Amino acid sequence: MLSNSTTQTSIDTKINNENSMSFTANIINGTSNEVVISSHGRPIVTINGNNGVFKEKFNIEEGIYQLQIGEEYTELYLKNGLDLKLSLDANKFDESIKYEGSGSVENNFLAKEALLDHKVDYGGLFESNESDFDIKSAEILKNKLARLNDKSLPESFVSLMKKETDMRFMQMKMVYNSRQEEKKINNLMKNTMSPSFDYVNYKGGKSKLEDFRGKYVYIDLWATWCAPCRAEIPFLEKIENKYHGKNIEFVSISLDRQADIEKWKKMITDKKMGGVQLLADNDFNSKFVRDFNVMGIPRFILIDPNGKIVNANAPRPSSPELTTILDELLK
Numbered sequence: 517m518l519s520n521s522t523t524q525t526s527i528d529t530k531i532n533n534e535n536s537m538s539f540t541a542n543i544i545n546g547t548s549n550e551v552v553i554s555s556h557g558r559p560i561v562t563i564n565g566n567n568g569v570f571k572e573k574f575n576i577e578e579g580i581y582q583l584q585i586g587e588e589y590t591e592l593y594l595k596n597g598l599d600l601k602l603s604l605d606a607n608k609f610d611e612s613i614k615y616e617g618s619g620s621v622e623n624n625f626l627a628k629e630a631l632l633d634h635k636v637d638y639g640g641l642f643e644s645n646e647s648d649f650d651i652k653s654a655e656i657l658k659n660k661l662a663r664l665n666d667k668s669l670p671e672s673f674v675s676l677m678k679k680e681t682d683m684r685f686m687q688m689k690m691v692y693n694s695r696q697e698e699k700k701i702n703n704l705m706k707n708t709m710s711p712s713f714d715y716v717n718y719k720g721g722k723s724k725l726e727d728f729r730g731k732y733v734y735i736d737l738w739a740t741w742c743a744p745c746r747a748e749i750p751f752l753e754k755i756e757n758k759y760h761g762k763n764i765e766f767v768s769i770s771l772d773r774q775a776d777i778e779k780w781k782k783m784i785t786d787k788k789m790g791g792v793q794l795l796a797d798n799d800f801n802s803k804f805v806r807d808f809n810v811m812g813i814p815r816f817i818l819i820d821p822n823g824k825i826v827n828a829n830a831p832r833p834s835s836p837e838l839t840t841i842l843d844e845l846l847k
Contacts, residue, residue, distance in 0.1 A: 766791035
């Protein structure tokens, strides 16, 4: 009788494990009391923590997901049956990620891929002419697929990653084509009067473009959820300091949803962001954003003191080209 009971318990446990997975994250120097697992921007699992330890058991379809920890993101490979353990230092993030347990081989591979991706100049890639874009992106894709030949990687993971990688590079080409079309439209907008806005100001009240008439206006379209946007923040701060007291105003317009206004305010406070901080009235559907044919962010716009468009797709703060342009305009 005891033997039968033990056998049944073992079977129940196996069935349970096959229909769920366990995830544990040990995070040091973290500032958030929750981590979120999402798919294509949609939250799937939210895990609350205690003293830097986040632990949960859940059911999930096999796939590649995004793990958000505070303001940072990393990719995860998840499926039922795994017992995955993550450790990281939030101050170092990608460089400190380490996985143990079942699923660690696949996820440590993804962590290494993230570090390699940091070395790729995707911004420069999207600024290439079409021939160079095709050649360079094909080479990046070839290298990514070659790394999947690692014999330690399970076949199901390799198959999934090949499909995911092919899909992403197809999307990159679509984005590239959209940006080329965007450039044509932007060139037509040069030296024309800029569309206006009238948005909520972080410091209170509302601000419109006409409030800055008489000065150059460098506009940053961004969002708290946009990693490339957040990467530009330190560079924007340096630009603001360099031209402090000059005839230019730095205006950041967030395309976060109205429902995320507190998240927007918190990031501004936490990062001590300078300049004029505004929140668009309808994220990507805001009229100002649509008038500029914005298809992706970060996006930067430069307006002259008379309200005319100098550059509808200005260089990023991280680009040396920006200081060259501003030095000439503000001399």
